[in-house]
Amino acid sequence: MKNLALTIFLIVIVTSCSTQNHSQKDAVTNYYKAFDSGKFNKIKEVIHDSLTIVSGDYVMPFNKNNFYEFYTWDSVFKPSYEVIELTKNGDEIIATIAQKNLRNAYLKNNPLKLKVKISFTAGKITKLEELDYIDVNWDTWNQRKDSLVSFIQTKHSKLDGFVNDMTMKGAINYLKAIELYRKQ
Structure with missing residues (x-):
C-alpha cells in the first residue's frame, strides 16, 4: 500500500511539472499568435495583471488596460510574428522570435529576430526581457x-x-x- 501511494504521488508530481512546462510554452505561443492574428482578448488570457517589457535600458511596466495601448501601437505596423524556438530555462522560457512589420521593413531589418526571456507568475506571463538580437x-x-x-x-x-x-x-x-x- 505504501508503494502504491508513493507511486501515485510521484506520477502526480511528474505530470504536474510536465504540464507546467507545456502550459508555459503554450502561453508564449498563444501570446505571439494572438499578436499575429490581432486578438487582444487572447493576449489578456495569457498575461498576468501586470506585465513588464524590458528592452535594453527601457523598462515598460503595464497593466492589462494600458498594455492595450502598446498592442494598438504594434498593430498599426501590421506585424507578423513567428515563434522559431522555445527553450525551458528553470522557471522561465527563452523564445526566439521573428517579427516582420512595416517599420522593420523601412529600417531594413525585416524580419527582426530576437531572443526573449519570458517570466511567469501563476502560469501567466509577467515579464518579457529582450536578451539578444540576431543578425540585426x-x-x-x-x-x-x-x-x-x-x-x-x-x-x-x-x-x-x-x-x-x-x-x-x-x-x-x-x-x-x-x-x-x-x-x-
Missing part, C-alpha cells in the same frame, strides 16, 4: 531612423516625436513620416 544591422537601422527623424524635424515638424510615441497616434505618425520621406 544596427548601422543601417540607426542611419534609416536618424535620416527619417531629421527629415521630419526639418520638413514636417508637426510629426516630430513620433519615434518615441508608443501610442496608436505615434505609430500612425511613424507610418506617415515614412510615407512622406519616401515621397521626397
